[in-house]
Amino acid sequence: MELKSVKDAFDRVATKQKLSYTKTHEIVHMLSQEIDKALSILLQESPSNTLLHHIFIISDVNRMFTEIAPISQLETVEKELQVALNKYHKVLEKQLNPDISKAYRNNTEFDTHIVNQIIANFLYRQGMFDIGDCFVAETGESECSTRRSFIEMYQILEAMKRRDLQPGLNWAAINSDKLKQVRSDLVMKLHSLHFLEIAQDKNSKEAINYARKHIATFVDRCLPEIQKLMCSLLWNRKLDKSPYSEFLSPALWNNAVKELTRQYCSLLGESSESPLSVTVTAGTQALPVLLKYMNVMANKKLDLQTMEQLPVDVKLSEEFQFHSVFVCPVSKEQSSDENPPMMMSCGHVLCKHTIHKMSKNGSKSSFKCPYCPTDVDISRCKQLHF
Numbered sequence: 001m002e003l004k005s006v007k008d009a010f011d012r013v014a015t016k017q018k019l020s021y022t023k024t025h026e027i028v029h030m031l032s033q034e035i036d037k038a039l040s041i042l043l044q045e046s047p048s049n050t051l052l053h054h055i056f057i058i059s060d061v062n063r064m065f066t067e068i069a070p071i072s073q074l075e076t077v078e079k080e081l082q083v084a085l086n087k088y089h090k091v092l093e094k095q096l097n098p099d100i101s102k103a104y105r106n107n108t109e110f111d112t113h114i115v116n117q118i119i120a121n122f123l124y125r126q127g128m129f130d131i132g133d134c135f136v137a138e139t140g141e142s143e144c145s146t147r148r149s150f151i152e153m154y155q156i157l158e159a160m161k162r163r164d165l166q167p168g169l170n171w172a173a174i175n176s177d178k179l180k181q182v183r184s185d186l187v188m189k190l191h192s193l194h195f196l197e198i199a200q201d202k203n204s205k206e207a208i209n210y211a212r213k214h215i216a217t218f219v220d221r222c223l224p225e226i227q228k229l230m231c232s233l234l235w236n237r238k239l240d241k242s243p244y245s246e247f248l249s250p251a252l253w254n255n256a257v258k259e260l261t262r263q264y265c266s267l268l269g270e271s272s273e274s275p276l277s278v279t280v281t282a283g284t285q286a287l288p289v290l291l292k293y294m295n296v297m298a299n300k301k302l303d304l305q306t307m308e309q310l311p312v313d314v315k316l317s318e319e320f321q322f323h324s325v326f327v328c329p330v331s332k333e334q335s336s337d338e339n340p341p342m343m344m345s346c347g348h349v350l351c352k353h354t355i356h357k358m359s360k361n362g363s364k365s366s367f368k369c370p371y372c373p374t375d376v377d378i379s380r381c382k383q384l385h386f
Contacts, residue, residue: 009084009091016081023077027070034064100287113141120144122276125265127154146268153264160257165194168260175267184263188218188225189256195229196247204233278320286314326384330354330370341384346374355381 038061042054116139123132124147136143156167172179172187179186191214199207211229219226228244235242246252262272271278293312326335328351335341339353348371350358358367359378366375 006091006095009088013081013084013088016077016084020077020081024074027068027073030068031065031070034061100291104290116141117144118276121146122274124150125270125274129154146270149264149268153261156260156264157257160253160260163197163253165190165197168256169194171264172260175263178267179263182263182266184259185218185222186256186259186263188215188222189252189259191215191218192225192229193252193256196232199233199236200239204236207233282316282320285316285320289314326351328354330358342381343384344369344374344376345380346372346376348372349384352383 038057041057116135120132120136120139120141121144123129123135124144127150129147129151132144132147152171156171159165159167169187169190172190176187191210195207195211195215198210208230211226215226215229229247232239232242232244232247235244239245239248265272289312297311326341326349327333328335328339328341330350331354333339333351333353335351339351341349342352342355343349344355346369348369350370355376355378358370359365360367365379366377368374369376
């Protein structure tokens with residue numbers, strides 16, 4: 001979908017709508033002023049205020065209305081707005097109702113059971129347990145293996161929304177060894193939040209005792225953070241006016257929720273983001289590019305069903321870049337274990353197969369780099385590992 005064309009059409013409609021509103025307001029205001037002026041004259045008590053004089057005043061108002069032609073002016077503005085609306089409607093029709101069959105493979109066989117499990121898992125990890133249960137019941141699938149775990153996770157998250165950290169601390173304590181292995185600072189974040197809650201609701205002495213028992217163990221890794229927490233006690237009851245007012249920010253709780261969700265999913269063997277959500281979002285970015293390409297190349301009789309790779313470069317957002325990928329700038333082929341990227345002596349990088357071809361299948365010991373005049377010695381080419 002060409003979102004830019006939709007946005008441009010919408011912006012034109014919005015501009016015309018604002019112009020129509022402004023013009024209508026100006027005309028109505030002008031007519032209102034003229035009518036008020038005429039009424040004030042008609043209501044004046046004076047010898048000259050006769051019936052004939054009233055007729056002259058009304059005639060002047062009528063003549064002014066005819067000269068201004070408010071209806072004609074408004075019709076012109078409204079016509080321009082209607083034209084923009086019609087064009088916007090056509091753009092939406094064109095962009096929102098494409099024939100997407102050209103841009104996907106319709107000969108792919110899907111395992112219905114796996115697809116149902118993916119959908120059910122998505123619903124549960126989003127916290128939509130009633131909908132997930134309904135979906136599982138209607139599809140006749142067995143209970144999703146992650147359901148109970150996600151119920152526990154959402155119970156912890158709901159407690160954190162109520163500023164109750166105990167369920168989260170209990171879970172972190174049980175999984176502390178696993179969290180240490182991945183060098184997560186989740187336990188420190190939870191204890192810090194609890195420390196701040198104690199310091200605000202009770203007294204500094206109790207907060208210090210809590211820090212000695214639960215936070216002191218992190219001094220090797222989190223000394224600067226611990227020092228700031230301790231100094232914040234000097235501003236007890238006035239933290240909002242202190243250099244440590246950041247400790248009152250909701251961002252601390254939001255970050256703790258995100259980190260707990262990420263680590264919880266990781267320990268379950270799940271990705272931090274829903275695979276189904278990532279797939280659909282990435283697909284919505286790639287689909288318009290493929291549709292446009294297939295429409296342009298319609299006469300070439302290309303068969304997407306038999307292609308081993310995408311026929312056009314699809315640029316996705318950074319959040320979809322999970323690992324480094326190298327594409328040879330000469331052959332346009334993506335690197336692989338059999339065709340790895342190779343750095344030449346000049347510093348430029350090509351794929352192994354490209355270097356092999358440029359050296360006449362290895363019959364030549366050197367060749368010219370396609371990007372600089374350097375003579376490349378094949379024996380000095382080094383494989384790169386991303």
